[in-house]
Amino acid sequence: MFDDDDQLLARVREISLALPGASERISHGRPWFFTKSGFAIYGGSVKGDGGWVQHPTALLVKADPSELPAWLDDDRFFVPGYVGPSGWIGLDLDDDTDWRLASELVETSYRLTAPARYVRELDEHHPA
Numbered sequence: 001m002f003d004d005d006d007q008l009l010a011r012v013r014e015i016s017l018a019l020p021g022a023s024e025r026i027s028h029g030r031p032w033f034f035t036k037s038g039f040a041i042y043g044g045s046v047k048g049d050g051g052w053v054q055h056p057t058a059l060l061v062k063a064d065p066s067e068l069p070a071w072l073d074d075d076r077f078f079v080p081g082y083v084g085p086s087g088w089i090g091l092d093l094d095d096d097t098d099w100r101l102a103s104e105l106v107e108t109s110y111r112l113t114a115p116a117r118y119v120r121e122l123d124e125h126h127p128a
Helices: 007-017 068-073 099-113 116-125
Strands: 023-027 030-034 038-048 051-062 088-092
Touching (some): 038 099, 068 088, 088 099
Antiparallel strands (some): 023 030, 051 088
């Protein structure tokens, strides 16, 4: 479901694996980045009228609940299948991606899901 040499995936890996305690594993055919639980996924899908619509180069993250309505009003974002009902959003990545935004989304998701000791370690090196 993904190309391990994909440059967009390489960028997501760089951002995600720089966070304290972060690891990567393949789950359901896609790269997942996690500590105790997942905080970013590369690739996703949306249930459409004719079945599942693939977003193979999307970044999926858990959104801050206070920011979720704004992201859902932004045409760049979609509600991914499976994890969307739990507050996750998807952003399709391409050559024009705002990587600063992508990094901020990954960090927010990390802060929402990582154990407190990892968040403290992150704060010591990179305050929110």
